[in-house]
Amino acid sequence: MTFDYDLFVIGGGSGGVRAARVAAGEAGAKVALAEMDRYGGTCVIRGCVPKKLMVFASEYSAIAEEASSYGWSVGEMSFDWDTFKSRLNKELDRLEGVYRKLLAGSGVTTFDARAKVKDGHTVVLSTGEEITAKHILIATGGRPVRPEIPNAELGMVSDDVFHMDSLPKSILIVGGGYIASEFAGIFNGLGVEVTQFYRGAQILRGFDDEARGLIAEEMQQNGIDLSLGTNIETMEPVEGGILVKATTGEEKVFEKVLFATGRDPNTWDIGLEEAGVTLGRRGEVVVDAYSQTTVPSIYAIGDVTDRVNLTPVAIREGMAFVETVFKGNPVSPDHDLIPTAVFTQPEFGTVGLSEEAARDLEPIEVYTTSFRPMQTSFADRPNRVLMKLIVSQASRKVLGCHIVAPGAGEMIQLAGIAVKMGATKEDFDRTVAVHPTMSEEIVTMRNPTRKS
Numbered sequence: 001m002t003f004d005y006d007l008f009v010i011g012g013g014s015g016g017v018r019a020a021r022v023a024a025g026e027a028g029a030k031v032a033l034a035e036m037d038r039y040g041g042t043c044v045i046r047g048c049v050p051k052k053l054m055v056f057a058s059e060y061s062a063i064a065e066e067a068s069s070y071g072w073s074v075g076e077m078s079f080d081w082d083t084f085k086s087r088l089n090k091e092l093d094r095l096e097g098v099y100r101k102l103l104a105g106s107g108v109t110t111f112d113a114r115a116k117v118k119d120g121h122t123v124v125l126s127t128g129e130e131i132t133a134k135h136i137l138i139a140t141g142g143r144p145v146r147p148e149i150p151n152a153e154l155g156m157v158s159d160d161v162f163h164m165d166s167l168p169k170s171i172l173i174v175g176g177g178y179i180a181s182e183f184a185g186i187f188n189g190l191g192v193e194v195t196q197f198y199r200g201a202q203i204l205r206g207f208d209d210e211a212r213g214l215i216a217e218e219m220q221q222n223g224i225d226l227s228l229g230t231n232i233e234t235m236e237p238v239e240g241g242i243l244v245k246a247t248t249g250e251e252k253v254f255e256k257v258l259f260a261t262g263r264d265p266n267t268w269d270i271g272l273e274e275a276g277v278t279l280g281r282r283g284e285v286v287v288d289a290y291s292q293t294t295v296p297s298i299y300a301i302g303d304v305t306d307r308v309n310l311t312p313v314a315i316r317e318g319m320a321f322v323e324t325v326f327k328g329n330p331v332s333p334d335h336d337l338i339p340t341a342v343f344t345q346p347e348f349g350t351v352g353l354s355e356e357a358a359r360d361l362e363p364i365e366v367y368t369t370s371f372r373p374m375q376t377s378f379a380d381r382p383n384r385v386l387m388k389l390i391v392s393q394a395s396r397k398v399l400g401c402h403i404v405a406p407g408a409g410e411m412i413q414l415a416g417i418a419v420k421m422g423a424t425k426e427d428f429d430r431t432v433a434v435h436p437t438m439s440e441e442i443v444t445m446r447n448p449t450r451k452s
Helices: 014-025 041-046 048-069 081-105 178-189 209-221 311-326 355-359 374-378 408-420 425-430 439-443
Strands: 005-010 031-034 109-111 115-119 122-125 130-138 142-144 170-174 193-198 225-228 232-238 241-246 251-254 256-259 263-265 298-300 340-342 348-352 364-371 385-392 398-404
Touching: 005 014, 005 115, 005 311, 014 031, 014 041, 014 081, 014 130, 014 311, 041 048, 041 081, 048 081, 048 178, 048 374, 081 109, 115 130, 130 311, 170 178, 170 241, 170 251, 178 193, 178 209, 178 340, 209 225, 209 348, 209 355, 209 385, 209 398, 241 256, 340 408, 348 408, 355 364, 355 385, 355 398, 385 425, 385 439, 398 408, 398 425, 398 439, 408 439, 425 439
Parallel strands: 005 031, 005 130, 031 109, 130 298, 170 193, 170 256, 193 225
Antiparallel strands: 115 122, 122 130, 142 263, 232 241, 241 251, 340 348, 348 398, 364 385, 385 398
């Protein structure tokens, strides 16, 4: 058979764009890509990039108080949402332009249209065009979901935050994952009265218990009203906002409600099941170790597969797909020991196993220290940080590293290299400390805090 293209990519996010570029630019394939919204996907347009810029904006609110302790005289500070939003939109426009230019420079044909799979080698665009390809790559990402409760449409989801006309005076954030907890810190830093409901016993489920406990304490100390074991019972529109009744019986009016209660793979109505592609319980595309679906010519990468939902992982999966399909070098993406940053306030960096997960596997030693860092201690602020290592008693390998501190994301990227290489506790000990820094504690903890 002859096809219009060697590869047709559905989805213009980071994973899809990288796969398209490399297949065209390095492997010489004839490639097309369709994107129904903005190029750059969730991460660049409505996720990690704008969210991180909002984190930066929110952190300036504490500068005046801290600076005065260092001898600076700082005038009154105020935040203007319109100014920030205007600059944010310009930056997102610039980044989208970069993505489009990279695709064009690699020789990828792009379609600003919605694409549906007709069969293993055919896609149909919302423009009416029907296009054939030897291989189809699904890279449509995920989407935020609202809970199934009456009047849920009154609340926002994470995508809506970046389009708000004005900053609310009060907000209820529902959820306890990293998105909910990050936005709680952002809005709090921007001067919004923040309440966070989470139905579980502690936020950031799945992460190290000691780390998430400290983060929760610090968030509350920073002024966030964190209500654990709590959910929405009812919500209804009233003058001035939304009247929410909690499962605890408490009632309060919030100007805005933000649902950050989960994301689903973006597979709705794109023809996958009809084409024979198997989907999982949550709608995720089921793939093998090489990202191949149950239809041999169709592959899928990124959040749509619900494996490890991180942008750098989607990019790695895209690269592995090109190596496997177009370069004759079968590569299975490595999902082990992935460093991760959660941009809560305080920031959290983690790689490897939590204490709880590690002790279920083998006997371990735990090295941990929590202290007031020099910068904020000098300003007489109570903020604390945490440095923690999980070590195998048998092999002495560092199984996990967890950091709660300003700049934890920057630190964990470097610590992740050592953990990925299989460094032992003694390798950490042999490394000379950089003084005075917070991170020096990672290489100066000599005696285990506990064993289990």
